Amino acid sequence: MxxxxxxxxxxxxxxxxxxxxxxxxxxxxxxxxxxxxxxxxxxxxxxxxxxxxxxxxxxxxxxxxxxxxxxxxxxxxxxxxxxxxxxxxxxxxxxxxxxxxxxxxxxxxxxxxxxxxxxxxxxxxxxxxxxxxxxxxRYQASLHLAEEEVKKIGGTLVSFVLNSNKFVRPDGNYFNTAWRKNPTHPGGFLLDGGIHYVASLRSLLAAAGAPPSKSNKITKLAGTMEQLLEILPPADTVRNIAVTESGASGVVTMSFGTEFGCPLEISVTTTEGMVTWTPKKVTVATRNEADLFNPHIVEHDCSPKNPAFPADEGTxxxxxxxxxxxxxxxxxxxxxxxLSPAEALADLELLEAMFDSGAAGLAAKVVP
Structure with missing residues (x-):
């Protein structure tokens, strides 16, 4: 039924x-x-x-x-x-x-x-x-693969980077939705779109190892917030230094106001290797004992060219x-x-802390 x-x-x-x-x-x-x-x-x-x-x-x-x-x-x-x-x-x-x-x-x-x-x-x-x-x-198959690769390389979290650069065009369908064009919600596009990216980062951090009795939840951050495009009030860009409960630090950069740079890439580095995720590729770097300056690299194609990642399931x-x-x-x-509201709340708590820090100009913020 x-x-x-x-x-x-x-x-x-x-x-x-x-x-x-x-x-x-x-x-x-x-x-x-x-x-x-x-x-x-x-x-x-x-x-x-x-x-x-x-x-x-x-x-x-x-x-x-x-x-x-x-x-x-x-x-x-x-x-x-x-x-x-x-x-x-x-x-x-x-x-x-x-x-x-x-x-x-x-x-x-x-x-x-x-x-x-x-x-x-x-x-x-x-x-x-x-x-x-x-x-x-959270349901993208490529992100699931990246999570599994993070678990597989093992070790404890050392650092992380989230880098996303998008350019919102004035003739775009989503921009011309009235409530997005004239936002009354905090952050504008940074909330509507950026929430995806912090959710993905949190998923990958949770997959990494942490010291006993500690987690890889981001608990502190400080950053800037700015508006690069006049059409994207109140802001379209945030840049943050973030620290986890486990003591690992990382960089989070998200912009909807530039056409230059990587559209979306998240890297998680542990004591045993690094996993880099984009929606269409997962790259794994692990230690090469024979040549420490040239790690072993394995790339997983997650594009629609790979039958395991069909286009109609990509989102x-x-x-x-x-x-x-x-x-x-x-x-x-x-x-x-x-799907839990608790996970969605944690995404929002992290993003709102970025807004608060940026609005106050590099003010250190504790993430609930």
């Missing part, structure tokens, strides 16, 4: 990622789509060819067509939420109150304070449905929807760790 699911949000990501993920999951069946405006909901049906899919909206107010009406349907057991960041927490609360399982897009909320309040609210619910936060980078969205559906079907009391 399939699980009836509805889309709350009908924008670009819902069209290009959520819809194919639902259609590609045997356990899920799309029952409806909701958007705040009737025009957007109906445009979703037109663009995706989902003729006959029921649409719901609250503007204009129409009897039987609002969000409450969608959530009252007994054939809908779950919802996938892809709405503007500031609107998501209330949508999550509303869906949970209606008894629906929820998969909400990252970040878990716009601020750490709001995220903690939302998680506390969820914990207070009796017999709560499942709630997962969709951080699709990780399909895998995260399958995991969410499997958790529901199995009657789990909580979602698996990669």
């Amino acid at each position: 399939t699980i009836g699911i509805a889309l709350l949000g009908a924008g670009i990501f819902a069209q290009n990622q959520h819809l194919p993920a639902i259609d590609g999951c045997d356990l899920l069946e799309l029952k409806a789509v909701y958007s705040r405006s009737q025009a957007t909901a109906e445009a979703f049906v037109t663009k995706t060819g989902k003729t006959g899919l029921p649409v719901y909206f609250d503007e204009p107010a129409t009897p039987g067509k609002g969000l409450a009406d969608l959530l009252a349907r007994s054939d809908i057991a779950a919802v996938a939420v892809a709405m503007p960041i500031n609107l998501q927490p209330q949508a999550i609360r509303t869906a949970l109150a209606a008894g629906k399982h929820v998969l909400s897009e990252k970040p878990v909320a716009n601020t750490v304070a709001n995220a903690r309040a939302l998680i506390a609210h969820y914990a207070s619910l009796p017999s709560a449905p499942l709630w997962g936060v969709a951080e699709n980078y 990780g969205v399909k895998a995260e929807f399958r995991a969410f559906a499997a958790n529901i079907a199995a009657g789990k009391k909580a979602v698996e760790t990669r």
